[in-house]
Amino acid sequence: QVQLVESGGGLVQAGGSLRLSCAASGTIFSINAIGWYRQAPGKQRELVADITSGSGTNYADSVKGRFTIFRDNAKNTVYLQMNSLKPEDTAVYYCNADSVRYWSGGYYRNEYNLWGQGTQVTVSS
Numbered sequence: 001q002v003q004l005v006e007s008g009g010g011l012v013q014a015g016g017s018l019r020l021s022c023a024a025s026g027t028i029f030s031i032n033a034i035g036w037y038r039q040a041p042g043k044q045r046e047l048v049a050d051i052t053s054g055s056g057t058n059y060a061d062s063v064k065g066r067f068t069i070f071r072d073n074a075k076n077t078v079y080l081q082m083n084s085l086k087p088e089d090t091a092v093y094y095c096n097a098d099s100v101r102y103w104s105g106g107y108y109r110n111e112y113n114l115w116g117q118g119t120q121v122t123v124s125s
Contacts, residue, residue: 009119
């Protein structure tokens with residue numbers, strides 16, 4: 001089995017910083033693109049940033065210049081560095097992998113559209 005586990009959320013004052021981590025557990029062979037999404041109460045889930053297997057990146061306009069997504073393939077982990085946080089960044093943050101190839105039960109297997117459980121980020125004014 002393979003799972004994505006987010007960590008690093010918490011309560012921070014406006015202007016502060018947090019670093020979120022999304023780690024893939026299991027015997028991972030490769031991970032394709034990974035995205036960070038967020039969902040605030042009463043709102044739809046939205047893409048914050050994503051990164052391809054070749055480390056190409058894409059950001060929502062609302063976070064450009066403040067957030068940075070990067071990955072450590074040796075650790076099967078993707079990070080979201082969030083600086084200059086604003087109260088409107090408050091949300092549950094989720095990571096999503098569009099495909100993960102892993103070893104299990106003597107075979108390579110693929111998991112698609114894999115989500116983590118989410119981590120809460122709260123920014124106080």
